[in-house]
Amino acid sequence: MRTSGLLYSLLASASSSLASPAQQLWGQSPLEVPSLAIHSSLPLSHDLIGLHRNLTSIESISYNELEVSKWLQSALKAQGYSTELQEVEKDRYNVLAWPGKERNAKLLITSHIDTVPPFYPYKISHNDSDTTISGRGSVDAKASVAAQIIATNELLSAKKISPDDVVLLYVVGEEVHGDGMRAANDLDLSPKTIIFGEPTEGKLASGHKGMLGFTMKAIGKAAHSGYPWLGRSANEVLVKALAALMQLGEHLPQSEKYGSTTINIGRIEGGVAANVVAESAKAQVAIRIAAGTPGDIKEKVVKAVKAATKEFKLPGEKEDVVEIEFAGTGYAPVDIDSDVPGFDVFTVNYGTDIPNLDPVKGQKRYLYGPGSILVAHSDHEAITVKDLEEAVGGYKKIILHALDS
Numbered sequence: 001m002r003t004s005g006l007l008y009s010l011l012a013s014a015s016s017s018l019a020s021p022a023q024q025l026w027g028q029s030p031l032e033v034p035s036l037a038i039h040s041s042l043p044l045s046h047d048l049i050g051l052h053r054n055l056t057s058i059e060s061i062s063y064n065e066l067e068v069s070k071w072l073q074s075a076l077k078a079q080g081y082s083t084e085l086q087e088v089e090k091d092r093y094n095v096l097a098w099p100g101k102e103r104n105a106k107l108l109i110t111s112h113i114d115t116v117p118p119f120y121p122y123k124i125s126h127n128d129s130d131t132t133i134s135g136r137g138s139v140d141a142k143a144s145v146a147a148q149i150i151a152t153n154e155l156l157s158a159k160k161i162s163p164d165d166v167v168l169l170y171v172v173g174e175e176v177h178g179d180g181m182r183a184a185n186d187l188d189l190s191p192k193t194i195i196f197g198e199p200t201e202g203k204l205a206s207g208h209k210g211m212l213g214f215t216m217k218a219i220g221k222a223a224h225s226g227y228p229w230l231g232r233s234a235n236e237v238l239v240k241a242l243a244a245l246m247q248l249g250e251h252l253p254q255s256e257k258y259g260s261t262t263i264n265i266g267r268i269e270g271g272v273a274a275n276v277v278a279e280s281a282k283a284q285v286a287i288r289i290a291a292g293t294p295g296d297i298k299e300k301v302v303k304a305v306k307a308a309t310k311e312f313k314l315p316g317e318k319e320d321v322v323e324i325e326f327a328g329t330g331y332a333p334v335d336i337d338s339d340v341p342g343f344d345v346f347t348v349n350y351g352t353d354i355p356n357l358d359p360v361k362g363q364k365r366y367l368y369g370p371g372s373i374l375v376a377h378s379d380h381e382a383i384t385v386k387d388l389e390e391a392v393g394g395y396k397k398i399i400l401h402a403l404d405s
C-alpha cells in the first residue's frame, strides 16, 4: 500500500518540526522507564521508548538493512551482550546476541528488522489520553524487537532468568522471501522454545495459514487484430485460466481453525495495444492455505489451468499454453503453541518467518507482539506507548513460562 509523494513530504516535514522538541522533552517525560539495573552486572538498558525510537528512525526497507543491523549489534554489545553478525548476502546481516556464556541457549527470542516500503519517519504525538508513535516499522516489527529486548533486560536485572537462558536473533528479509531466517538455519542453534515477534495485538497466535505463490504465463502468437485467427491471444488464454482458478477457489480445502483457502490474483499484465493480438500475458497469484498441503493445491491448480486452456492448443502443439512457475515449495498451515495462561488466543491470516526456521523435535514456538497487523503495512502505521509497554509485560510472561516448562 504505497502512498503519494505529497503525503510523504507532508509527513516528513511534520515530523522534522516535531522530532527535535519531542526528543529534547523526552528526558523529562513521565513515560520514561526508570533504570532497574540493580542486580545485574551487565550494563543493560531499560529505555523502551528510546530503543524503539532509535530502531524506527533508521530506514531499513528490505535489502537496505545494513545500518539497522550494525546499530542494533553495537547497541546490544554496549549492554554487555556477546554478538555476531551473520552475513545473509553482501551488506545484509542477521544480528545474534546472547547475554551469558551460552550461545545455543534453550530459549530463542526473534523478530525481523526489515520493513516494507516506503519509509515514513518516526513521529511521536500526545493527546489527553494517549501517546502515539508512528513511522515505518513502528509496529512491524520494531515494536516487537524493542519490547523483546527490554523484557529480556528487565528479567535479567531482576534475576528472574539467568543470562545463559536466552539468545536473541534479529533477521533481515522477512518482508520479502524470508532469506534472513532461512540463513539462520546455519547458526547451529537448537532452542527448546522460540518466541517470534510480529504484531498480534497483544494476543497469542495459535497458528497462521499456509501459502503458495506462483506466476502464470500465457503463451500467445502476435497477429493483426483484424485477423485474429492467424494468432493466439495470450490475454484470452490468461482470462480463461484465471476464470478456472476463481472457480477452483470455491472448492479448495477449508478448516475450522483457519477458515477458507483464499486465492488472490494480485497482478495481471498482458498485450501491447488494442489492435494487436497479445503475444504474452501473465498473472501473479497468492493462495492462502487453510487446510491440506501446498503439494495437493499445486496439483489442483495445474490440472484446472490445463483443462481450461487446452482448447487453445494448435494441432500437434505439445507444450502447454500456460506455464506455471511456483515460487518455491510453499508451506502448509503453521500451528503455533498457545498454552501460556492469561492471553487471548486467535489465528492470523498473514505469513511469518516461522516456516523458514527448521523445527527441532519437541520444540515449542510462540507468536506474540504489540500493535495491529491492520495498520502494519499502511501509511498510518502507528502504535500507542501503552500497547508497547504492555507487550514488555506480555513477553516477560511468555519467557518465564517457556523457561519454567
Ligand SMILES: *[C@@H]1O[C@H](CO)[C@@H](O)[C@H](O)[C@H]1NC(C)=O
Binding pocket: 045, 047, 050, 051, 054, 075
Ligand atoms: C538512542 O540513540 C541516542 C543517540 O545516539 C543514544 O544517546 C541513546 O543512548 C540511544 N538509546 C537507546 C536506548 O538505544
Ligand SMILES: *[C@@H]1O[C@H](CO)[C@@H](O)[C@H](O)[C@H]1NC(C)=O
Binding pocket: 127, 128, 129, 130, 132, 384
Ligand atoms: C488520542 O490518540 C489516540 C491514538 O491516536 C486516539 O485513538 C484517541 O481517539 C485520541 N484521543 C483524543 C481525546 O483525541
Ligand SMILES: [Zn+2]
Binding pocket: 112, 140, 141, 174, 198, 199
Ligand atoms: Zn512483520
